[in-house]
Structures are given as structure tokens and as C-alpha cells.
Amino acid sequence: MTGTTGGERPEVAVTPRTCVGTGVCAFYAPATFELDERGRVRIATGPGEDSAEDIGNAAEACPTQSITLSSTDER
Amino acid sequence: MLLEEISRLDPDKIRTLFDTGGEYRRAISGGDYVEDFHTDLRRARESGPVHEGCVEEVLGLPRPEYAQRWTEPAFSAFDYATVNAVFRDDETFNSQILRGTFATFGPNILGMDGAEHARHRAVVQPSFGRAAMRWWTDRWIAGITDTLLRRVEGRGRAELNLDLCALLPLLTITGSFGVRMAESLRLREVIERMIGADVPREDKLAASAEAADMLLPLIAHRRENPRDDLISRLVRERVRDEDGTLRAVTDEEVLAFARLILTAGSGTTWRQLGITLWALLNNPDQLGAVRRDRSLVRAAIEESLRWEVTDPTFFRMATRDALLGGVRIPAGSRVALCLTAANHDPSRWDAPDAFDVFRPLRPHLSFAGGPHVCLGMHLARAEMTVALNAILDRLPDLRWDPDEPRPVLMGLQMRGPARLPVVFG
Numbered sequence: 448m449t450g451t452t453g454g455e456r457p458e459v460a461v462t463p464r465t466c467v468g469t470g471v472c473a474f475y476a477p478a479t480f481e482l483d484e485r486g487r488v489r490i491a492t493g494p495g496e497d498s499a500e501d502i503g504n505a506a507e508a509c510p511t512q513s514i515t516l517s518s519t520d521e522r
Numbered sequence: 523m524l525l526e527e528i529s530r531l532d533p534d535k536i537r538t539l540f541d542t543g544g545e546y547r548r549a550i551s552g553g554d555y556v557e558d559f560h561t562d563l564r565r566a567r568e569s570g571p572v573h574e575g576c577v578e579e580v581l582g583l584p585r586p587e588y589a590q591r592w593t594e595p596a597f598s599a600f601d602y603a604t605v606n607a608v609f610r611d612d613e614t615f616n617s618q619i620l621r622g623t624f625a626t627f628g629p630n631i632l633g634m635d636g637a638e639h640a641r642h643r644a645v646v647q648p649s650f651g652r653a654a655m656r657w658w659t660d661r662w663i664a665g666i667t668d669t670l671l672r673r674v675e676g677r678g679r680a681e682l683n684l685d686l687c688a689l690l691p692l693l694t695i696t697g698s699f700g701v702r703m704a705e706s707l708r709l710r711e712v713i714e715r716m717i718g719a720d721v722p723r724e725d726k727l728a729a730s731a732e733a734a735d736m737l738l739p740l741i742a743h744r745r746e747n748p749r750d751d752l753i754s755r756l757v758r759e760r761v762r763d764e765d766g767t768l769r770a771v772t773d774e775e776v777l778a779f780a781r782l783i784l785t786a787g788s789g790t791t792w793r794q795l796g797i798t799l800w801a802l803l804n805n806p807d808q809l810g811a812v813r814r815d816r817s818l819v820r821a822a823i824e825e826s827l828r829w830e831v832t833d834p835t836f837f838r839m840a841t842r843d844a845l846l847g848g849v850r851i852p853a854g855s856r857v858a859l860c861l862t863a864a865n866h867d868p869s870r871w872d873a874p875d876a877f878d879v880f881r882p883l884r885p886h887l888s889f890a891g892g893p894h895v896c897l898g899m900h901l902a903r904a905e906m907t908v909a910l911n912a913i914l915d916r917l918p919d920l921r922w923d924p925d926e927p928r929p930v931l932m933g934l935q936m937r938g939p940a941r942l943p944v945v946f947g
């Protein structure tokens with residue numbers, strides 16, 4: 448369940464199992480996160496891009512820590 | 523039709539029900555407090571992230587009446603890291619303390635913890651998710667906003683606190699229940715009595731029963747005759763019990779939830795929208811910028827939430843001995859979390875006491891965090907977004923009414939402006 452957002456942006460991984468469907472992540476970074484039919488997080492497939500700050504805000508604010516980031520140059 | 527129903531609402535009743543400056547708020551806590559809140563909070567935070575005593579005491583005020591009833595020791599937290607950590611650690615700091623609401627609301631998610639909370643929150647989460655906001659906006663928010671503004675836009679002046687801010691969130695929720703507009707004010711009156719700080723217990727229970735008399739027939743009706751409303755949606759939901767079996771949600775569960783969102787969702791959004799307008803009216807350059815560039819509406823709302831959230835203090839209970847910001851917290855203590863102080867933490871925001879719609883967006887704690895993060899956050903944002911855009915579209919050159927005294931923000935809880943007298947056009 449890992450999606451890359453490219454450019455300077457961090458590598459993003461989500462854990463749907465712990466997600467409770469608050470939509471906090473999609474508020475901060477709507478082009479990166481969305482909810483599936485069961486209301487669990489997944490990497491968004493739509494167009495558009497979020498800034499690294501937006502994605503960072505989403506990961507930080509997720510109430511269940513279901514989003515992890517790793518910067519591309521660490522890998 | 524909506525316009526007609528809304529125009530028949532009794533203005534005197536609206537005035538007493540939404541009296542931010544008056545007796546009702548004084549009875550709750552610090553209703554008269556108009557000091558420099560942010561400076562007082564900064565002093566508290568600078569002398570340590572966690573203090574013994576309730577927020578009022580730390581600010582040097584007398585212990586308020588509601589806090590005199592507490593038998594447990596109290597502590598207050600003022601920095602971002604501590605408040606955030608407490609919200610997220612629901613094993614050490616749980617919501618037991620909010621079970622007091624069960625007697626009047628019925629069992630509800632606010633006072634539940636752990637797996638029980640998760641099972642019940644999952645029932646209502648989809649109706650308040652981002653995907654549901656188109657429905658909320660098209661079905662309720664846009665029409666109610668339009669109707670309320672149509673009443674004032676030809677007059678050139680308005681008192682936006684009552685004319686718009688107070689009514690929009692209440693009518694959105696009662697409308698979504700399927701309660702008629704005329705009944706909405708009575709429902710609010712009953713709910714206010716149910717949660718009133720100085721209301722005797724038996725009167726609170728009577729008010730709770732009165733709310734049931736208004737809502738239970740509606741819930742039963744929607745089970746048999748579903749409509750395009752929230753109650754019809756909720757009665758179709760299923761609850762997962764502790765043993766894993768799925769069952770239909772009960773009428774009593776829907777009733778408790780309805781009582782909860784009437785209290786959690788109408789007063790809060792009313793005052794927060796008022797605070798947003800108050801801050802923009804006091805910063806006409808920022809108001810102009812938001813009017814010209816509507817992508818700033820989102821920033822203005824988030825900055826208003828960060829800078830001055832209407833309900834600045836929430837509580838948790840320590841389930842075991844803990845160390846918080848270097849202070850020893852004995853098991854059973856009450857911990858007050860001061861959201862406004864956390865939202866002004868200088869380690870996270872530059873010049874935190876300034877209202878600045880241009881600052882980079884960073885998550886604030888005004889909708890809490892962790893498992894109890896506000897269920898209605900997307901709805902509150904949708905209401906404020908629609909209202910702010912409509913005001914900017916339809917009330918040109920909006921400014922304070924020069925013939926009226928400038929309102930101040932009041933209160934240590936339920937903060938907000940008492941009035942918003944404006945002229946336009």
C-alpha cells in the first residue's frame with residue numbers, strides 16, 4: 448500500500464487497518480489521500496499534487512498514525 | 523417555503539436563546555472575562571507547560587463554581603506537545619470524566635473509550651465524512667445561508683451574530699433531523715436547559731425527556747418512511763457489538779447521538795463563525811485579500827480556529843500515575859487541556875498572537891486530536907466556508923457599523939463576540 452508522489456515529496460505509506468476514516472488526511476492533502484468504499488484511507492488516484500508541507504500536515508494530524516513518510520533521499 | 527418558515531421565527535426568542543453577553547453565559551464560567559486572554563495564556567505557558575489547578579486558577583482568577591464541585595485534583599496543560607500527547611494517549615488519559623453526560627444525553631461517544639468508542643463512532647463517521655459534505659451543502663447549508671442573507675442584504679446593515687451566525691448551524695442540524703424550522707428554537711431551548719450549568723438536576727432530566735418527546739416520534743417515523751435526511755440515514759446503520767455481531771442501531775442510540783450533536787454542533791460553529799468575522803472585520807486588509815482571492819477562505823477559517831477557538835478547554839482523566847511536562851499527575855486527576863494556549867505555542871507558530879491568514883498552514887488542536895477528534899469538523903468547515911463566501915459575494919464593502927460600539931470577545935468558555943453590527947454596500 449505504498450504510493451509515490453514524486454519530485455521533492457516524501458514517500459508515503461498508509462495503513463488502512465488502523466485507519467478510522469476521519470478524513471483528516473484528505474483535508475490537508477486531498478490529492479494524496481482518499482477514503483475507499485469502506486471508509487479506509489488509500490493513496491489517491493485523482494489528478495493534482497500536494498506540497499510536501501500538505502502531506503506532512505496530513506501525516507502529523509492523522510489521529511491514528513496511519514500515515515508514514517520517509518524522505519526519498521534516505522532510501 | 524424555507525424563507526417563509528425562517529421569517530416566522532420569533533426574534534425575541536432568538537435574542538434570548540443566543541445571548542452571548544448575558545446572564546446565561548455568566549452562569550457558566552468567566553462570561554464577563556474580556557481581559558487579554560492570549561497574554562494571560564502566554565504568561566501561564568512561559569512559567570511551565572503544566573500547572574496544578576484549573577485554567578481559571580492558573581490565570582489568577584477565582585475557582586469557578588462548576589470547578590468547586592470537583593473532588594479530584596486538577597492540572598492544566600498549556601503547550602502544544604503536551605496537549606497533543608494527552609489527546610492521543612487515551613489509555614493514560616481517558617474520557618471517563620465525560621460520562622456525566624450519559625444521564626441526560628444517553629450513552630454517547632464523547633464519554634466512551636477504546637474499543638467501545640471505536641465501535642460506536644464507526645456508526646456515525648460516514649454521515650460526517652468529507653464525501654458527505656456535498657449532500658450537507660446542497661441539501662441544507664446553501665439554502666439556509668441564502669435564506670438568512672436574503673433577509674438582510676437589502677437593508678445595508680445587519681447584526682450578523684444573530685441574523686446569520688447563530689441560526690445557520692442550528693437550522694442545519696435540526697433541518698437535517700427533519701425537525702421543522704418553527705420547532706428548532708424550542709429544541710434548542712430544551713437542549714440548553716439540559717446542559718445548563720446552573721439548572722437543577724431534575725430540570726435537566728426533564729429537559730432530556732422533553733427532547734426525547736420531540737425526537738423519538740420522528741426517529742420511529744423515519745424507520746418506516748425514510749426520507750432524504752440524517753435520521754433516515756442513521757436508522758439504517760448497523761452497530762458492531764462487543765462480540766463482533768452486527769445489529770441494527772436502536773432508537774435510543776439515535777436519540778442520544780441527536781442530543782449530542784445538537785450540543786456539540788450548533789453553539790460551537792455559531793461562535794466560531796462569529797470569531798472568524800470578528801477577526802476579519804478588525805483586519806480590513808486581510809478581509810479585502812480574502813474577498814479578492816477566495817482560495818484564502820480556507821486559510822481564514824483555519825487561522826480563526828487556531829487563533830481563537832470558541833471552546834478553549836477540554837478535559838481528560840488520568841487512569842494511572844503519570845508525568846506530564848515534568849509535573850507528577852496522580853491517577854484519578856482531572857487534566858484540563860488548554861487548546862488556545864497550545865495553538866499559540868511559539869515553538870510551532872511565529873508571532874502566534876497575531877491573526878494572520880497568510881501564515882503557513884499547520885495542524886492546530888481546535889478540533890482536538892486522537893480518537894475523539896471532532897466528528898463534525900468537516901461539517902463545521904463546510905458551514906463556515908459557505909457562509910463566508912456568501913457574505914463576501916453578497917455584502918459588498920463589509921465593515922463595522924460606525925454607529926455601534928465595537929464588540930469584544932468574551933468568556934473563558936464558549937468564547938465569542940456578543941454582537942457583530944456591520945454595514946455594507
Ligand code: HEM
Nearest residue numbers: 631632783786787790791794888889890894896897898902
Ligand atoms: C467550529 C466548530 C467546532 C469545534 C471548535 C469543535 C470542537 C470539538 C472538540 C475539541 C472535540 C473533542 C472533544 C473531546 O475530545 O473531549 C469535539 C468532539 C465532537 N464534536 Fe465538534 N466541534 C465543532 C463543531 C462540531 C459540529 C458541527 C458537530 C456536529 C455535527 C460536532 C460534533 C462533535 C462530536 C459528535 C464530537 C465527539 C467525538 C467523539 O467523542 O468521538 N462538532 N468537537
Ligand code: SF4
Nearest residue numbers: 466467469470472509
Ligand atoms: S487521518 Fe488517519 S485515521 Fe483519518 S482517514 Fe486519514 S489515515 Fe484514516
